[in-house]
Amino acid sequence: MKRIKIYGAGGHSKVILDLAECLGHTITKVFDDFPEHTYLSNGSNLSDLSSDKENFFSDDDPMIIAIGNNQVRAALAKRIKARYEILVHPSATISQESTLGEGTVVNAGGIVQSGSTIGRHVIINTAALIDHDNKIGDFVHISPNVSLTGHVEIGEGTHIGAGASIIPMVKVGKWCTIGAGAVIIRDVPDFAVVVGNPGRIIKYNPME
Numbered sequence: 533m534k535r536i537k538i539y540g541a542g543g544h545s546k547v548i549l550d551l552a553e554c555l556g557h558t559i560t561k562v563f564d565d566f567p568e569h570t571y572l573s574n575g576s577n578l579s580d581l582s583s584d585k586e587n588f589f590s591d592d593d594p595m596i597i598a599i600g601n602n603q604v605r606a607a608l609a610k611r612i613k614a615r616y617e618i619l620v621h622p623s624a625t626i627s628q629e630s631t632l633g634e635g636t637v638v639n640a641g642g643i644v645q646s647g648s649t650i651g652r653h654v655i656i657n658t659a660a661l662i663d664h665d666n667k668i669g670d671f672v673h674i675s676p677n678v679s680l681t682g683h684v685e686i687g688e689g690t691h692i693g694a695g696a697s698i699i700p701m702v703k704v705g706k707w708c709t710i711g712a713g714a715v716i717i718r719d720v721p722d723f724a725v726v727v728g729n730p731g732r733i734i735k736y737n738p739m740e
């Protein structure tokens with residue numbers, strides 16, 4: 533059991549809050565840059581928690597950046613030097629032969645198999661499967677029910693949409709978007725937006 537604070541109070545944060553509480557951690561503070569748009573301002577039972585930035589950073593309790601947007605999460609993580617926690621839901625399965633980077637969360641039913649390396653501030657969402665020998669870059673979001681087979685590589689900041697599947701040995705570049713339900717059978721270049729089965733590039737995300 534630990535004391536944990538959470539940066540971000542939007543929809544994704546609700547899931548992270550639930551996950552941390554499920555693990556028996558004490559949530560000491562929640563902060564959001566735009567509190568008027570968050571559940572904190574919306575009759576939440578968290579209204580007693582701090583949303584004051586100075587107060588939020590006044591201790592060194594470990595924190596999680598609970599923001600689903602990969603670019604925003606990356607920008608914050610690069611700027612804020614802090615101790616970051618790793619949260620793994622009790623129903624998730626993580627091989628002892630795999631590693632998770634700081635700030636990463638694995639939601640209910642997530643699976644990470646042997647030999648996989650998961651970067652920092654990654655979201656492995658509900659029931660997502662990362663099979664053996666995958667390499668997942670920093671700030672990636674693997675959405676619910678995604679299936680990554682063996683030896684798949686995902687570059688920094690890429691978002692894999694819900695239910696997408698990627699066949700073995702495929703490399704997806706950085707800051708890509710893979711559409712919900714896509715089936716990826718060949719390598720994907722950086723910044724590409726890919727949809728369908730088999731996956732096809734429909735456009736490119738703006739470069740950083």
Ligand SMILES: CC(C)(COP(=O)(O)OP(=O)(O)OC[C@H]1O[C@@H](n2cnc3c(N)ncnc32)[C@H](O)[C@@H]1OP(=O)(O)O)[C@@H](O)C(=O)NCCC(=O)NCCS
Pocket residue numbers: 657675676692693694695709710711712713714725726727728734
């Ligand atoms: C891929 C995606 C990002 C594209 O969004 P967009 O940029 O707004 O694109 P549009 O909705 O304008 O669609 C562009 C074209 O791609 C098609 N398309 C979009 N998403 C698609 C998908 N998932 N599968 C198949 N085709 C898709 C559209 O039908 C459209 O085709 P058209 O030009 O022939 O009409 C989005 O549709 C998507 O799938 N996001 C994943 C969301 C998700 O899984 N979130 C998980 C949260 S936990």
